[in-house]
Amino acid sequence: MYLATTGRRSDAPSRPAGTGRRVPGTVIALGTVSLVTDVSSEMVTAVLPLYLVLGLGLSPLQFGFLDGLFNGATALVRLLGGRLADHGGGRHRTVAGVGYLLSALSRLGLLLADGAAGGIAAALAADRLGKGVRTAPRDALISLSAPPESLGRAFGVHRAMDTTGALLGPLVAFAVLWATADAYDAVFAVSFATGLFGVLVLVLFVPAGTEPAAGTAAVAAAGSRPTGRRRNRALGDPVFRRVVTAAALLGAATIGDSFLYLLLQRGLDLPPLIFPLLPLGAAAGYLLLAVPAGRIADRTGRRIPFLCGHVALLAAYLTLMAPPGWPAAVLVLVLLAVFYAATDGVLMALAGPVLPLDGRASGLALLQTGQALARLVGAAGFGAAWTWCGPRPALAVAALALAAALVAAWRILPEREVS
Amino acid sequence: MKARSVVLIAAALVLLGGSLGYVLHARQRGGGQRLVAAESSFTLDEPGLYYRDTATGRVARSPGVPDGPSCVRFHAGGDRALCLRALPGTPARTQAVVYDRRFTELQTVTVPGIPNRARVSASGQLLSWTTFAVGDSYAAGTFSTRTSILDLRTGYLVKSVESIPLTVDGARYHAADVNYWGVNFAADDNRFYATVSTGGRTHLVEGDLRAWSARTLRDNVECPSLSPDGTRIAFKKKVSADPAAPWRLHVLELAGMREHPLAESRSVDDQAAWLDGETLGYALPAQEGKGTDVWSVPADGSGTPHLLVPGGSSPVTVPAASISPTTMRPRAEVDRARPDADVQPRGAEQARQLEVVDGRGDLVERGVARLDAEEGDEQGVGRTEDLLLGEVSLAAEDCAGSRSQPTKRQPNRWTRRNVTTPSVGRCGARALSM
Numbered sequence: 001m002y003l004a005t006t007g008r009r010s011d012a013p014s015r016p017a018g019t020g021r022r023v024p025g026t027v028i029a030l031g032t033v034s035l036v037t038d039v040s041s042e043m044v045t046a047v048l049p050l051y052l053v054l055g056l057g058l059s060p061l062q063f064g065f066l067d068g069l070f071n072g073a074t075a076l077v078r079l080l081g082g083r084l085a086d087h088g089g090g091r092h093r094t095v096a097g098v099g100y101l102l103s104a105l106s107r108l109g110l111l112l113a114d115g116a117a118g119g120i121a122a123a124l125a126a127d128r129l130g131k132g133v134r135t136a137p138r139d140a141l142i143s144l145s146a147p148p149e150s151l152g153r154a155f156g157v158h159r160a161m162d163t164t165g166a167l168l169g170p171l172v173a174f175a176v177l178w179a180t181a182d183a184y185d186a187v188f189a190v191s192f193a194t195g196l197f198g199v200l201v202l203v204l205f206v207p208a209g210t211e212p213a214a215g216t217a218a219v220a221a222a223g224s225r226p227t228g229r230r231r232n233r234a235l236g237d238p239v240f241r242r243v244v245t246a247a248a249l250l251g252a253a254t255i256g257d258s259f260l261y262l263l264l265q266r267g268l269d270l271p272p273l274i275f276p277l278l279p280l281g282a283a284a285g286y287l288l289l290a291v292p293a294g295r296i297a298d299r300t301g302r303r304i305p306f307l308c309g310h311v312a313l314l315a316a317y318l319t320l321m322a323p324p325g326w327p328a329a330v331l332v333l334v335l336l337a338v339f340y341a342a343t344d345g346v347l348m349a350l351a352g353p354v355l356p357l358d359g360r361a362s363g364l365a366l367l368q369t370g371q372a373l374a375r376l377v378g379a380a381g382f383g384a385a386w387t388w389c390g391p392r393p394a395l396a397v398a399a400l401a402l403a404a405a406l407v408a409a410w411r412i413l414p415e416r417e418v419s
Numbered sequence: 420m421k422a423r424s425v426v427l428i429a430a431a432l433v434l435l436g437g438s439l440g441y442v443l444h445a446r447q448r449g450g451g452q453r454l455v456a457a458e459s460s461f462t463l464d465e466p467g468l469y470y471r472d473t474a475t476g477r478v479a480r481s482p483g484v485p486d487g488p489s490c491v492r493f494h495a496g497g498d499r500a501l502c503l504r505a506l507p508g509t510p511a512r513t514q515a516v517v518y519d520r521r522f523t524e525l526q527t528v529t530v531p532g533i534p535n536r537a538r539v540s541a542s543g544q545l546l547s548w549t550t551f552a553v554g555d556s557y558a559a560g561t562f563s564t565r566t567s568i569l570d571l572r573t574g575y576l577v578k579s580v581e582s583i584p585l586t587v588d589g590a591r592y593h594a595a596d597v598n599y600w601g602v603n604f605a606a607d608d609n610r611f612y613a614t615v616s617t618g619g620r621t622h623l624v625e626g627d628l629r630a631w632s633a634r635t636l637r638d639n640v641e642c643p644s645l646s647p648d649g650t651r652i653a654f655k656k657k658v659s660a661d662p663a664a665p666w667r668l669h670v671l672e673l674a675g676m677r678e679h680p681l682a683e684s685r686s687v688d689d690q691a692a693w694l695d696g697e698t699l700g701y702a703l704p705a706q707e708g709k710g711t712d713v714w715s716v717p718a719d720g721s722g723t724p725h726l727l728v729p730g731g732s733s734p735v736t737v738p739a740a741s742i743s744p745t746t747m748r749p750r751a752e753v754d755r756a757r758p759d760a761d762v763q764p765r766g767a768e769q770a771r772q773l774e775v776v777d778g779r780g781d782l783v784e785r786g787v788a789r790l791d792a793e794e795g796d797e798q799g800v801g802r803t804e805d806l807l808l809g810e811v812s813l814a815a816e817d818c819a820g821s822r823s824q825p826t827k828r829q830p831n832r833w834t835r836r837n838v839t840t841p842s843v844g845r846c847g848a849r850a851l852s853m
Contacts, residue, residue, distance in 0.1 A: 046510070049511065049533060049551070050505070050511050050533060170510075176442055177507060178507065179442055179446055180442055180445040180446045181446070181507065182507050183442075183445035183446070183448070185441075185445065186441055186442050186445035186446075189437075189438060189441040189442075189445075190438040190441065190442065193434040193435070193437055193438040194434070194438075196430075196434060197430065197431060197434050200426075200427060200430050201427065204423040204426060204427055205423065205427075259595070262595065275531060383595060383596065386593075386594065386595040387593065387594040387595065387596070387617075387618070390593050391595065
């Protein structure tokens, strides 16, 4: 499996066209790991506020503090994870595995902390650390194990499985809470077991990255790069720099999902109990669209779907400015799902082949961090605009900004991908 | 490949078995606390200190056994009690249950979020609750609250007080991150005090229900609690950036706006309650591990904190019953509802307070009829028969029945003004207000 998918990268002309249509086993395995891990982590996410506030009597402020404490650190940890994974010729699986294990162990920490604030904080820190560390090596593994021409679909499959896990997690948590009459510790125990299972799937079914064949892969990569780019200096690469710039520009024109949901709720005067279901609706749409979007991206090149995804987001903004109604709400959710399906995995598929083999994890980490920071800026800016001049003008400004960013990204993004 | 699959399946069985074992163990142990109704002997009739007992999760009267309903937050005023319950499971939902003095459920409103604050006005006519909403914060790591106000005189439910036109430091204010919590009503059943948080600051806000407006009075005030005489506000003030101990209880003199710290030096995260005109009660984390204790401290800054109820929270002093049929509100006071407010114009649950009287006109029972405008569903809780409310007629199954059948569609309450006093039969009901 490993040799067939990872070993032959740019020098794989002998691959029959038919096999390219199948998603590599490694991607399925990674997808399974993500699915299982997301069940594990989302079930904790779903009950954590309840546990902290109801079970332990923590105040919202303390909860917010605990919750936000490590969010900022994840960006740095992600970069670190990418660097570690690349270092020494590819330790992607090891680094990702450590990340997954750390998150799994954090549930055990929650269980053992038994309500002590220090223990809980440590457990949450471990979880965030694990999450930050594993993301870039995992995406690098996906991009390394699928042939470049079907990367879009590979990422689509992975993201769809990932989202499935995220949707299942709260359901499992609900079932456990229901069966045990709100015993939060049981949720942590089940989450711990689930998380361990995810790590096990990774260890057993994901080939050890470029580790056993580190020399060959690295040499092959270095030797076979058609353009002979400098390794490890991802930002030195003009093509990659353009991808990062475009992603950051577009990210800065993104207002944040919570605002979209809030605007929907205000516009429609939604019953409050429906409100938490809005993100679920978008996630379900994403789940369905991720694979088709990836396939389209493979066929047309990833630039077009990536830009079209942002056009869908722009359409969502415009829809929100139209008179509210149920059709508008559904349309916004669908557009949001299209946006995520056409951009999230597709961006990784777009950037992956641009990066050298041994700089891929760090490069992807850089891209993800840049996008995340840009989105943070975008959300903060929108919040400020809302405060300054009200929701509708803020939305109009956001739409204008996104349109401008789209035009710019259209010019910045490389026309032809390197593969 | 085969060996790997065998290992995986074996591990899956072990992990599954372990999880199942833990779940069954937790189930046996009786995980959380189940919802329990009040014992029939438990009423608000006996004056004294009521609180929530941490061990059982039920409301108790001090001193005594916790025979009340299970609540996460509790408050009482006049002849009404408010109980916030967390519904099991996720997403978090809160039930706000309105009780009469005998803990008969009059009305239940379900809102999203985790129970946070509960208050009933001194008259029992106005209720407010706050939940800690999860999942709609604007940036990671921040929380948001939802605060509702229920007016039992009109049945008017403000789902989220965030829609109230707000004036900050004299200027009309619009922001997406406005959060309200800890509403506290004045004796006139119109003015209220609350916390509003926006842009990283917290303000004391004074609201006017009739005018449907609110303005900030002062910064750095959280969870206001108005003294019984209406001259002082107890609140928690953020005095430290240390997230472990950010607050200190203060009392603000409304005349002159001078504030002074209380003798309680520990960080109190609770909406303090005036146990009498001079003493405040509040919850503090218990010394050993979980739960909270109720403490009291003089409101004038003197003295020392005093442990009032170990293992308790939500303290409230219930005075001796003083409700008589003559305190009914005149019908004229009715339509102060504002259509511009966040009032659930469609399908709103509307409550009518009813008083059931016997043939001589003596009070038998008081209750609340809920009228659902959209569903045409009318539920009389309490004993009602042949109640005529304008064009609405409520026909109870029998005098002692708990539910009445829907008979006629409820017209839009904002347009209906004329209320005929219902005829009083052998076992009739009349509207106290609409």
